[in-house]
Amino acid sequence: MQAIFEHLAISLSALLIAILIAVPCAILLSKRQKIAEVVLQFTSVLQTIPSLALLGLLIPFVGIGTTPALIALVIYALLPIFQNTYIGLSEIDPSIEEAAEAFGMSRMRKLLKVEVPMAMPMIVSGIRTALVLIIGTATLAALIGAGGLGTFILLGIDRNDPSLTLIGAICSALLALIFSGLIRFLQKRSWKVSLAALGIIFLGIGGVYAAQQTTLTKETITIAGKLGSEPDILINMCKEVIEANDEQVTVTLKPNFGKTSFLFSALKSQQIDLYPEFTGTVLESLVKVPAAEDQIHSPEKTYQLANELLGEQFDMELLEPMSYQNTYAVAMKRSVAEEKGITKISDLVAHQGELRAGFTLEFIDREDGYKGMQKKYGLKLGSVQSMEPALRYQAIQNGDVDVIDAYSTDSEIKQYDLVTLEDDRQLFPPYQGAPLLRGDFAKEHPRVVEALNLLAGKIIEEQMIEMNYLVNVEKQQPADVAHDFLVKEKIIQEGN
Structure with missing residues (x-):
């Protein structure tokens, strides 16, 4: 439940901010076609940026946690809301606007009484699209410590537990369906009822989320x-x-x-x-x-x-470290290592052209990782793929790779009957937890x-x-x- 409220707090906050930015901009530019086209192109370009890359670009400027996740989600929500609002307003029959002006309506009155009500179905459609997009994308917030349902997905992948991954994925999909249906339901009600209902939802979710983050006595x-x-x-x-x-x-x-x-x-x-x-x-x-x-x-x-x-x-x-060391290790299936006579890392050199490696991105990029193996052992494996930590164990179990990086305390070494190769040139430094x-x-x-x-x-x-x-x-x-x-x-x- 905590993850659900974290997910909703981030998603709905992003949606509200995107509405407050995109709808007024579309209204202002509804009569300025050339500028509106430029804005549409700009928001389209923003949406093509991969979400992981966008989060990575934001971290140096705003840190990690909720803030970069919120900014990224707002950016992704701008296009559907702005585009639908602009189309809804620009496609109103000119004769209707002329009639409104003939009745002496001011620009603001015509906007509120004629244009926005007529464009409302398109505006709401854009908001619904943005909401579904935001709730799905918000699962990535867990990658930068913002919490939410993505935590279960990451945990499921890391522990090779599909049930955890399904919890995160199904709950996220259900939230998208529930809130999409709610917006569609409110669309058929008066704007006052809809506004009041949305206000209660926002305040309720915000209140629960704030209560979760607050400790009064300690x-x-x-x-x-x-x-x-x-x-x-x-x-x-x-x-x-x-x-x-x-x-x-x-x-x-x-x-x-x-x-x-x-x-x-x-x-x-x-x-x-x-x-x-x-x-x-x-x-x-x-x-x-x-x-x-x-x-x-x-x-x-x-x-x-x-x-x-x-x-x-x-x-x-x-602080003073614990006794055990969780140093890097290079692991292979016991059967493959015995077949090729490989017991230490330097033995890999004789077979480097035929071996396929699955390493974590962090290991590939570290001097005490694959970079160091290349320099200290003169090793250049035939194929090196980057993958998430848990996936490399699945890959070696399925025979997709022959060599992986591991930590010396990983339970999967025991679970999958792997052997760790001797670091005979002492590449990996001591790793004690503290x-x-x-x-x-x-x-x-x-x-x-x-x-x-x-x-x-x-x-x-x-x-x-x-x-x-x-x-x-x-x-x-x-x-x-x-x-x-x-x-x-x-x-x-x-x-x-």
Whole structure:
């Protein structure tokens, strides 16, 4: 229900803004054909921009979250509303307008009493088209942390769970049908009744959405996580230990928030308060590492350097890491690897022309990913396709690819009987998970830091693989898996 109200709040807000922009513009330009044609062409061009590209272009200017999603949806809604309003007004029989003028009607009175009522069916048709388009496109808002039903779609893809994907897709389609039918129903009523009904709907949805975002008695701390079961488990652990240690705060979780760059941007702009990060990712993607330090270090040195550079460059603090490492790995089907005699990454070179790879886009673009494999191993695979994390496992299971990137704690390694190849030239740096937060937040919340430090040195690699397996394969809830681990390790008491 929370996702539905988030979806509706974004969609209907975008629709309202688009109406307030497009309808007055169409009215002003209804008698100026040349300018109107230019505007129509411009809005048509805007609608051809792929939604993902548009969101990516907006992020540097307005950050992530609801704002860029709202702007993108408004842009997509402008064309059908403007076009239909303009056509509806420009195609009114000139004799009717002449008759209105003969009765002495002013320009405004003629517009309100004659032109808009006659054009209303076309205007409403454009609004209905825009609404269906917005509700469908709003599922992409989940990619940049704006929530909504797209969260279920992303989660379903990531966990290879079609039921979750269907929940998001079907609910989104049903919302589009329900509100399209509602607009059609109100179209047959008087404009006063329609306006009152729409006002009640907007206020009701807005009120519920605002209530969901508001905590009256306690301070709210927002924790976000990357896509996947492991970040989901970790943020639930963070939530439990914080709330068990400090009764004056409540924790809001934003699971499946997006990729590393989105989370880091959200943390810098104070849209979130903390998220689990990895020491190797900090050095490879988030900070500028001095040339003298640009080498593989021990896990301890990697953490110390990452924390030091985060403090110097961003006034952020990476707390003491957990025990396990979730480093990058290169995986193959056990049967294929044994058939070709491949046990380490350097063995791939002898077969590089015949092997097909399915890598995540992030891995392809990283120096500690495929770029590094090309430089350090002299490896150039015959075919490299980019794909979402969960899809690469489906691809190797179906035989569509032979080699994929993985994380060393992925449950799918066990589930699909894959083998990870030895990194015999030590390309991949240490990756230990740890909470990342702003320096000012850490100073203002010592009890939160104290609570999170209870996780330091906990969770070995086998435990993380098992927890991921429970979520991805056994379909247990991340919150339940996190809670059971904390109780078993006596980090919290059963009653918490």
